[in-house]
Amino acid sequence: MSIKKLNLVLMAILIALPxxxxxxxxxxxxxxxxxxxxxxxxxxxxxxxxxxxxxxxxNQRVRKIKQFVKDFGNMEKxxxxxxxxxxxxxxxxxxxxxxxxxxxxxxxxxxxALKKVKRISSDSKSDYFMxxxxxxxxxxxxxxxxxxxxxxREEKFNGEDxxxxxxxxxxxxxxxxxxxxxxxxxxWIGQKKEFYDEDGEHLxxxxxxxxxxxxxxxxxxxxxxxxxxxxxxTKMELSNVKVDTGIPASKFTERMMKRxx
Amino acid sequence: xxxxxxxxxxxxxxxxxxxTVLNANSVDLSxxxxxxxxxxxxxxxxxxxxxxxxxxxxxxRDKVAFKANPYIYHYPNLELDIGLREAYMDIYFNTVDIxxxxxxxxxxxxxxVFITDIVSPKDLxxxxxxxxxxxxxxxxxxxxxxxxGDNTFEIxxxxxxxxxxxxxxxxxxxxxxxxxxxxxFDNSKKDVDMNIKNxxxxxxxxxxxxxxxxxxxxxxxxxxDPAMHITKKINPQNNQLTGITVTPxxxxxxxxxxxxxxxxxxxxxxxxxxxxxGKYFNSEDMTLVDGVIEKxxxxxxxxxxxxxxxIHFSTQFVQQAILDYDEQIKNDQFENTITxxxxxxxxxxxxxxxxxxxxGLNNYDALVRPxxxxxxxxxxxxLLGANLFVGSEGNxxxxxxxxxxxxxxxxxx
Numbered sequence: 001m002s003i004k005k006l007n008l009v010l011m012a013i014l015i016a017l018p019x020x021x022x023x024x025x026x027x028x029x030x031x032x033x034x035x036x037x038x039x040x041x042x043x044x045x046x047x048x049x050x051x052x053x054x055x056x057x058x059n060q061r062v063r064k065i066k067q068f069v070k071d072f073g074n075m076e077k078x079x080x081x082x083x084x085x086x087x088x089x090x091x092x093x094x095x096x097x098x099x100x101x102x103x104x105x106x107x108x109x110x111x112x113a114l115k116k117v118k119r120i121s122s123d124s125k126s127d128y129f130m131x132x133x134x135x136x137x138x139x140x141x142x143x144x145x146x147x148x149x150x151x152x153r154e155e156k157f158n159g160e161d162x163x164x165x166x167x168x169x170x171x172x173x174x175x176x177x178x179x180x181x182x183x184x185x186x187x188w189i190g191q192k193k194e195f196y197d198e199d200g201e202h203l204x205x206x207x208x209x210x211x212x213x214x215x216x217x218x219x220x221x222x223x224x225x226x227x228x229x230x231x232x233x234t235k236m237e238l239s240n241v242k243v244d245t246g247i248p249a250s251k252f253t254e255r256m257m258k259r260x261x
Numbered sequence: 262x263x264x265x266x267x268x269x270x271x272x273x274x275x276x277x278x279x280x281t282v283l284n285a286n287s288v289d290l291s292x293x294x295x296x297x298x299x300x301x302x303x304x305x306x307x308x309x310x311x312x313x314x315x316x317x318x319x320x321x322r323d324k325v326a327f328k329a330n331p332y333i334y335h336y337p338n339l340e341l342d343i344g345l346r347e348a349y350m351d352i353y354f355n356t357v358d359i360x361x362x363x364x365x366x367x368x369x370x371x372x373x374v375f376i377t378d379i380v381s382p383k384d385l386x387x388x389x390x391x392x393x394x395x396x397x398x399x400x401x402x403x404x405x406x407x408x409x410g411d412n413t414f415e416i417x418x419x420x421x422x423x424x425x426x427x428x429x430x431x432x433x434x435x436x437x438x439x440x441x442x443x444x445x446f447d448n449s450k451k452d453v454d455m456n457i458k459n460x461x462x463x464x465x466x467x468x469x470x471x472x473x474x475x476x477x478x479x480x481x482x483x484x485x486d487p488a489m490h491i492t493k494k495i496n497p498q499n500n501q502l503t504g505i506t507v508t509p510x511x512x513x514x515x516x517x518x519x520x521x522x523x524x525x526x527x528x529x530x531x532x533x534x535x536x537x538x539g540k541y542f543n544s545e546d547m548t549l550v551d552g553v554i555e556k557x558x559x560x561x562x563x564x565x566x567x568x569x570x571x572i573h574f575s576t577q578f579v580q581q582a583i584l585d586y587d588e589q590i591k592n593d594q595f596e597n598t599i600t601x602x603x604x605x606x607x608x609x610x611x612x613x614x615x616x617x618x619x620x621g622l623n624n625y626d627a628l629v630r631p632x633x634x635x636x637x638x639x640x641x642x643x644l645l646g647a648n649l650f651v652g653s654e655g656n657x658x659x660x661x662x663x664x665x666x667x668x669x670x671x672x673x674x
Contacts, residue, residue, distance in 0.1 A: 053609065
């Protein structure tokens with residue numbers, strides 16, 4: 001390399017370095033949450049979900065679900081088939097969520113006893129999903145614009161460098177007064193999330209126990225939600241995850257809800 | 262009640278044996294066992310005990326599947342009631358599904374009201390008190406569905422007519438029949454002959470979308486409920502009525518209608534309506550030949566579901582209106598009914614309190630059904646409930662003496 005070229009490279013580094021440092025320092029809470037929201041998870045995904053509900057006495061109830069998700073660009077469609085316990089076997093649930101801010105999800109449930117697909121309101125996002133510690137909203141991708149985000153600090157958590165973000169909902173009546181999330185730098189994956197109730201009291205904690213890179217995507221596999229006020233825990237374990245297998249659009253239809261897996 | 266026959270036993274036994282043998286080849290077995298004990302609140306506090314076993318046998322391969330749903334009702338001191346609710350095969354193509362055999366076909370968006378949901382006839386052995394999957398009867402038919410995105414075109418051809426299953430003659434659920442004297446029944450014309458000309462055809466187009474889900478349907482069918490043709494014997498000397506013969510007979514019925522459901526914020530709105538062509542109504546005019554009048558009528562509803570403070574509400578207003586009404590018709594020109602349901606889950610969805618009610622506005626009668634359901638563990642449910650009839654006449658008031666409380670214990674597997 002000639003001296004002239006070396007000088008040019010050094011000049012470029014000198015020009016770029018402050019902006020690189022500045023841009024890393026400059027990341028706001030909103031930008032970090034946006035990166036989590038935008039983290040690619042593949043065009044489609046399917047897997048088997050086991051949800052274990054554990055009460056304070058250690059008694060456990062288990063729900064098993066086979067789920068399929070597909071990104072359609074402006075919307076995401078998800079279909080879930082319940083396989084256990086026996087009294088919900090063959091029940092299915094379909095959700096269409098939209099990127100458009102403020103547009104409500106569309107939801108349907110198929111009840112085999114009624115042999116009918118029923119449209120249900122997605123308004124009750126604060127309802128708990130199948131008696132678990134997860135609300136419907138906890139399970140969805142909350143739009144970053146729904147909250148005000150603030151970077152509290154950066155710290156190591158579970159051996160990973162994390163951003164700690166506080167999010168306060170714009171909606172006054174929302175079920176949580178604030179949440180605090182530990183986000184792994186560069187992976188843009190949440191490691192832990194604390195939820196505070198309307199009175200500002202610590203309500204529950206979501207801990208991610210396992211995540212893996214499948215194809216080129218970081219996928220959350222095992223997580224646990226612990227309600228500290230009721231000492232009740234829900235474990236979510238996702239297995240047999242397959243990404244970008246080309247699930248056809250026809251999987252997300254009334255036909256499949258009725259037919260089953 | 263359909264009694265046990267040796268042939269039926271054999272069929273069920275072979276089915277069960279077949280299922281067991283095939284179990285090794287991934288046949289899915291599911292179902293439930295249930296004990297139901299109910300006691301009337303009036304009179305001698307008569308009680309009913311019913312044990313039920315319901316089995317679903319399913320198997321599927323890539324493009325084909327089959328399902329059989331045998332059931333057994335056992336009543337102490339009575340013979341077993343055994344039957345096949347469904348037994349069909351599916352063939353799946355890319356955009357077409359074909360289902361052949363005995364099957365329940367459920368249409369419409371209404372809850373607990375049958376307007377466009379007229380393909381499968383009803384089993385009214387216990388009025389409307391059985392679970393809905395037990396009220397719907399399977400029909401032997403061929404069903405073809407063609408799918409185009411979220412659009413579905415469906416056609417059902419039923420070569421064999423199945424009528425409404427009415428309660429036994431001595432049942433407390435036998436509906437009132439208002440005759441000036443005890444009639445003699447002539448059932449010679451009750452059956453519809455099995456031939457192609459007598460088959461039923463139903464068609465439906467449905468679509469689900471972000472904005473609205475809807476169905477449009479039509480049917481050329483037999484009225485599931487027979488018209489009661491009446492022949493009178495009159496003494497020519499004194500012109501006095503000396504006898505009545507009732508001849509139940511099914512008539513052809515044309516039906517066209519539709520239904521929709523949509524969400525507006527927290528509300529789920531629904532509507533359903535149908536026009537029925539050629540229904541025979543009974544007349545109050547005893548001089549009328551046959552005692553029946555043919556009229557068209559419409560049947561429709563509007564309903565809404567919503568949630569307030571974790572209580573889920575669902576209510577519907579239902580109206581049946583006879584067109585070109587004749588004052589001699591026994592039915593009212595307009596018959597108005599409201600259905601109302603409210604439920605709330607507790608203890609992480611293991612405990613549910615529910616109240617469902619049909620309210621008849623013409624006769625101020627009602628059926629009120631409070632229920633407490635508790636899941637002792639997954640798949641094991643205790644249900645304590647009551648059926649309370651209000652009023653003295655009308656669809657519900659006529660059963661005023663049949664108020665009852667009951668307990669159901671159910672094990673799902």
